[in-house]
Amino acid sequence: MREVRIRDTLSGAVQTLDPDHEVGIYACGPTVYSRIHIGNARPFVVFSLFARFLRSEGYKARLVVNVTDINDKIYAAAARAGEGSAKFAEEMTAAYVADTDRLGIGRPDAEPKATETVDGIIELIAQLIDGGHAYESGGDVYFRVRSFPGYGRLSNRRPEDMDQGEEAGSAGLKEERLDFALWKSTKEGEDTSWESPWGPGRPAWHIECSVMAEQELGASFAVHGGGSDLVFPHHENEIAQSESAGRPFAHVWMHNGMVDAGGEKMSKSEGNIFQLSEALDRYGREAVVAYLISGHYRQPLAFGELPMEEAEARVERLRNFFRGHPVGRVAGGVSPEQQPGGSGETPPATRLEAFKEALADDFNTPRAMAEMFELVGEANRDEVPGAAGAVAEMLELVGLGTVTEEKSVVEGSASPPANSTLIARAEVLKAERDDARAAKDFARADEIRDELAALGFEVRDSADGPRLVPKS
RNA sequence: GGCGCCUUGGCGGAGUGGCUACGCAGCGGCCUGCAAAGCCGUUUACACCGGUUCGAUUCCGGUAGGCGCCUCCA
Numbered sequence: 001m002r003e004v005r006i007r008d009t010l011s012g013a014v015q016t017l018d019p020d021h022e023v024g025i026y027a028c029g030p031t032v033y034s035r036i037h038i039g040n041a042r043p044f045v046v047f048s049l050f051a052r053f054l055r056s057e058g059y060k061a062r063l064v065v066n067v068t069d070i071n072d073k074i075y076a077a078a079a080r081a082g083e084g085s086a087k088f089a090e091e092m093t094a095a096y097v098a099d100t101d102r103l104g105i106g107r108p109d110a111e112p113k114a115t116e117t118v119d120g121i122i123e124l125i126a127q128l129i130d131g132g133h134a135y136e137s138g139g140d141v142y143f144r145v146r147s148f149p150g151y152g153r154l155s156n157r158r159p160e161d162m163d164q165g166e167e168a169g170s171a172g173l174k175e176e177r178l179d180f181a182l183w184k185s186t187k188e189g190e191d192t193s194w195e196s197p198w199g200p201g202r203p204a205w206h207i208e209c210s211v212m213a214e215q216e217l218g219a220s221f222a223v224h225g226g227g228s229d230l231v232f233p234h235h236e237n238e239i240a241q242s243e244s245a246g247r248p249f250a251h252v253w254m255h256n257g258m259v260d261a262g263g264e265k266m267s268k269s270e271g272n273i274f275q276l277s278e279a280l281d282r283y284g285r286e287a288v289v290a291y292l293i294s295g296h297y298r299q300p301l302a303f304g305e306l307p308m309e310e311a312e313a314r315v316e317r318l319r320n321f322f323r324g325h326p327v328g329r330v331a332g333g334v335s336p337e338q339q340p341g342g343s344g345e346t347p348p349a350t351r352l353e354a355f356k357e358a359l360a361d362d363f364n365t366p367r368a369m370a371e372m373f374e375l376v377g378e379a380n381r382d383e384v385p386g387a388a389g390a391v392a393e394m395l396e397l398v399g400l401g402t403v404t405e406e407k408s409v410v411e412g413s414a415s416p417p418a419n420s421t422l423i424a425r426a427e428v429l430k431a432e433r434d435d436a437r438a439a440k441d442f443a444r445a446d447e448i449r450d451e452l453a454a455l456g457f458e459v460r461d462s463a464d465g466p467r468l469v470p471k472s
Numbered sequence: 473g474g475c476g477c478c479u480u481g482g483c484g485g486a487g488u489g490g491c492u493a494c495g496c497a498g499c500g501g502c503c504u505g506c507a508a509a510g511c512c513g514u515u516u517a518c519a520c521c522g523g524u525u526c527g528a529u530u531c532c533g534g535u536a537g538g539c540g541c542c543u544c545c546a
Contacts, residue, residue, distance in 0.1 A: 027546090028546070029546085030546070031544090031545080031546095036546085037546090039545090039546055040545095040546050041546085042546060043546050044546085046546095071544090072544080073544070073545095155475075155476085155541075155542080156475055156476070157474075157475060157541090157542070158474085158475095161473095161474050161475080161542070162474095162542065205544085225546095226546065227545080227546030228476095228477090228540070228541075228546085229540070229541065229544095229545055229546065230541095230545080230546070231476090231540095231541070232475090232541060232542065233541095233542085233543090234545090255546095256546070257477090257540085257546095258539085258540065258545095258546075259546085260539080260540095263538080263539075264539085265539080265540070265545085266546095267544090267545055267546090268544085268545065269544060269545060270545090294484075294485070294495080295484085295485060295486085296485085296486075298477090299477090299478080299485085299486095300477085300478080300539070300540080301484095301485095302484070302485095304484095306483070306484075306496085306497095307483090307484060307485095307496095309496080310483085310484060310495065310496045310497085311484095311495090311496095313495080313496055313497090314494095314495055314496075317495080317496095317509095320508095320509055320510080321510095323509080324509080324510075358486095364486075364487095366485060366486050366487095366493090366494075366495090367486055367487075367493080367494085369486095369494070369495080370485095370486065370487095370493050370494035370495080371493095371494085372494090373493095373494055373495065374493085374494075377494095377511095380509095380510055380511070381510085381511065381512095437505080440505075442505055442506070445505085445506090446505095446506070446507085449506095449507080458507095458508065458509090459507085459508075460507085460508050460509055461504070461505095461506095461507080461508080461509095462504095462508090462509075462510095463503095467509095469508085469509085
């Protein structure tokens with residue numbers, strides 16, 4: 001178990017995770033009013049892989065990614081779609097789960113929903129009112145920002161400089177402009193509503209996360225994550241709500257940078273989005289994951305055709321490496337003779353160590369990947385015992401374990417029978433080509449190569465003889 | 473206007489007070505029947521101006537440009 005350090009937004013310093021306690025991670029998930037885009041996928045991938053890394057180091061990690069399924073925009077989008085908002089939110093939640101499932105990096109340990117947390121939300125709001133931190137006004141409830149002295153610490157702002165904006169219908173109801181809603185009374189056209197001590201209504205934004213985090217991880221947990229655009233007001237408000245109620249909140253705040261398109265942040269409201277499902281269709285899951293870990297999580301990441309093609313090319317280089325250096329696989333992992341290291345200072349052990357150390361150092365995935373490619377290069381030059389096993393272990397850690405496997409020729413790889421039929425046909429052609437080459441009939445051999453290409457195969461004549469490889 | 477971040481070779485993207493990041497692309501070469509894969513090589517890379525230092529891309533100050541948040545947003 002190595003020391004894992006994370007840059008903390010709140011203190012600005014690098015914080016070391018406590019190895020003696022469970023590392024609870026709460027990462028803000030999507031508000032389900034539309035399909036998620038590549039940018040939304042970044043925190044999902046980053047925090048999933050971070051939790052995976054912690055477990056591999058022997059930490060007890062628990063990852064919670066919520067789904068916010070009560071929101072003004074959901075009402076609006078449902079109305080546009082001509083659907084009830086509850087049904088609409090359910091459909092979008094299912095789409096979100098399906099889209100992120102396709103990333104192939106597993107699910108979070110818990111995925112609480114706002115709609116299933118309303119009781120706890122009402123309880124917290126009541127407690128805040130009792131403590132003088134919140135007040136009811138016209139059926140709404142607002143948080144009294146002036147009552148919380150620590151307000152502004154996370155985003156490093158003074159309350160005077162801030163503005164929560166005028167939420168719809170809140171005109172004249174707030175004591176101060178920077179107060180924010182905890183509970184909103186049911187408005188015209190809203191088709192979901194919950195009973196509360198303040199009348200029928202529904203939770204406002206922010207409060208659900210305070211409650212879900214505590215319900216899943218306890219009153220004090222290790223890491224709170226999310227996109228950097230949530231620092232203010234969302235996370236600032238979460239802190240205010242929880243801590244005002246005497247409930248200690250997160251120790252470390254970990255924020256990922258934005259994915260930008262054409263130099264601008266990718267955002268649903270900007271309309272410059274590229275859906276995750278579309279990216280997966282077009283480039284494949286491995287390229288999408290490889291792309292998302294290609295930059296440090298805190299930095300902005302440029303999205304576009306070129307970065308995605310480069311990610312594809314990196315994956316292909318790795319796949320070629322495994323074509324020449326098969327990993328002996330046994331159930332559940334890498335076979336013993338392929339185990340890296342063991343005897344200390346071997347190149348694979350050193351690279352694997354550097355790879356993990358990079359991840360332990362503020363989850364520096366690009367530095368880690370550089371170590372991986374160093375090892376790949378070394379092993380491509382000369383035989384390096386254990387290299388394939390070490391690279392396989394690295395890939396597994398970043399959710400790219402499948403790169404060690406040959407890919408399917410058939411589109412989508414969802415059809416194993418079609419795939420094997422195709423392979424059988426290709427093998428016949430390959431044998432014909434071998435004969436032609438033996439007879440020095442290169443014209444015929446090249447002709448067959450074209451036929452194989454049409455089937456989706458590339459022929460590579462190596463020292464070990466010709467070999468069929470699915471075209472990239 | 474306030475707060476914060478960024479500016480690295482053709483592109484993406486790490487990092488460091490003095491040592492090749494890495495990947496992609498192009499070009500040249502090796503290998504190959506031809507290819508592919510792989511390997512080798514590839515012309516002052518660190519926005520600009522000062523300062524600190526034996527030495528700065530790397531620390532400090534300033535200039536220019538870009539981005540994010542300050543309203544919903546991963």
